[in-house]
Amino acid sequence: MALFTPLRRWQPAFRPFGRLPVGWRLLAFVERAVKGPLFGCRMCGNCLLQETAFICHMACPKGIRNGPCGGVKNGYCYVDPTRKCAWYLIYERSERMHREKKLLEVLPPVDWDRAGGETWAEVIRKVREAGPGNIFLPSRRRGMSMGAVLEEKVFRPIRQPDWWQGDAEYHPPAVDGPQSELEKELRSGRFVITTEVMPPLGAATDRLTEKINLVKPYVTAINFTDGSSAVSRMSSAACSAVAVSLGAEPVMQISARDNNRNSLQSQAIGANALGVRNILCLSGDSPRVGLKPRGNLNIIDVDSVQMLWILRRMRDEGVYLDGREIKNRPRLFLGAAAAPLLQKPELQVLRDMKKVNAGAQFLQTNLVFDPDSLDPWLESLRREGVPERAFVLIGVSPLKSLRLARYLNDNIPGVTIPDRTMRRLADAGDGFAEESIRITVENIRRLREKSGVHGVHIMPLGWESAVPRIIEQAMA
Numbered sequence: 001m002a003l004f005t006p007l008r009r010w011q012p013a014f015r016p017f018g019r020l021p022v023g024w025r026l027l028a029f030v031e032r033a034v035k036g037p038l039f040g041c042r043m044c045g046n047c048l049l050q051e052t053a054f055i056c057h058m059a060c061p062k063g064i065r066n067g068p069c070g071g072v073k074n075g076y077c078y079v080d081p082t083r084k085c086a087w088y089l090i091y092e093r094s095e096r097m098h099r100e101k102k103l104l105e106v107l108p109p110v111d112w113d114r115a116g117g118e119t120w121a122e123v124i125r126k127v128r129e130a131g132p133g134n135i136f137l138p139s140r141r142r143g144m145s146m147g148a149v150l151e152e153k154v155f156r157p158i159r160q161p162d163w164w165q166g167d168a169e170y171h172p173p174a175v176d177g178p179q180s181e182l183e184k185e186l187r188s189g190r191f192v193i194t195t196e197v198m199p200p201l202g203a204a205t206d207r208l209t210e211k212i213n214l215v216k217p218y219v220t221a222i223n224f225t226d227g228s229s230a231v232s233r234m235s236s237a238a239c240s241a242v243a244v245s246l247g248a249e250p251v252m253q254i255s256a257r258d259n260n261r262n263s264l265q266s267q268a269i270g271a272n273a274l275g276v277r278n279i280l281c282l283s284g285d286s287p288r289v290g291l292k293p294r295g296n297l298n299i300i301d302v303d304s305v306q307m308l309w310i311l312r313r314m315r316d317e318g319v320y321l322d323g324r325e326i327k328n329r330p331r332l333f334l335g336a337a338a339a340p341l342l343q344k345p346e347l348q349v350l351r352d353m354k355k356v357n358a359g360a361q362f363l364q365t366n367l368v369f370d371p372d373s374l375d376p377w378l379e380s381l382r383r384e385g386v387p388e389r390a391f392v393l394i395g396v397s398p399l400k401s402l403r404l405a406r407y408l409n410d411n412i413p414g415v416t417i418p419d420r421t422m423r424r425l426a427d428a429g430d431g432f433a434e435e436s437i438r439i440t441v442e443n444i445r446r447l448r449e450k451s452g453v454h455g456v457h458i459m460p461l462g463w464e465s466a467v468p469r470i471i472e473q474a475m476a
């Protein structure tokens, strides 16, 4: 375990691709020898230690550079529950060091050209470019300390290369008018309801069509999951295209787990050409929770925050990540997931703000069974002005069985079912289905009264037939 990164490194450090000149190799060797024992450095080629409170985020099994994901449970990582979540530790230490605002900056993905190479020579190059006198004689730059000059002239340009230019600012959408029906409805101020249809396991679309047609008249949009729980099914893109052909409004989910920076951009352009306007960016469940044989765990090329940043720039600036111009820009309404009850509300809000700054225009939360438990999170969101910048849809679900309720409560990070709800369900006997629907209706009504909540997202968990009844009763 490294001295300043209290986590064991689960993967060795990267080696450079190709053969570097001797001087560079020597420098990389020294850097590896020093930063390995100190920080568990994996030589990613773009050191972010200053932003991550000197804990190397590359210890995260998913390689997330703008974490944490939604899997942290009591501070531990769901991919390997014996390990503390790297990002949780980063948040905790940042808070202690009063550096938590640093966590708002949208950090770039790894530049694989640089992985395994040194980063120190780059610092020397930038100091030379800026002119050592301008940095080390701070009095010559009125009002700026040497640290601030170093940050502006040296560290920031290294950390935020020209092809990324991430920051901690909010970027309002640079487009006129709503990009999708979902956005239009949310902007109207009406309480919006979306739902989810599980993509089929086979290639036939008859059941999928049936489910879409069943819920379409009741909801504004339908989400299609993208290999949730790391299990293969029909793709979200294909289901979204089917929904468009049926006159429904899809929300295509894209998981970082199954995409790299190229496929993400291709998927967005392709789906947009087919009429898909709403995209929800997710990190995705680790293959570790999926079925065997286990897929590669070390695969995240871009995380959900980076996905939002890339897609927002495609829409607003008309550029691919590599700088190529997009003549016909995609029309996109971008969303992200939120997990309000996962950890301390203030930390969770920092993460949500980062997603909104990166480009998220709506947030769909994971399952909430006690609307009032959201109050501290909603209060923190309101304090930071998030509901003015992004629409908030709270996840609700009718529970089909007591077994499912217990499973969700015991196993899914951030999901808690109150004892009183469990008791009501347990006492319901033959009236279980009715009681479950009644509870969901009550929760939606309660959520409608909350300031900062723009709608609900019903996740039926395979019980789509309950959706029309729930909506009819909740909106009556």
Ligand code: SF4
Binding pocket: 059, 060, 061, 062, 063, 064, 067, 068, 069, 070, 071, 072, 073, 076, 077, 078, 079, 084, 085, 086, 087, 088
């Ligand atoms: S995979 Fe998620 S829970 Fe595990 S360390 Fe990374 S961010 Fe934390």
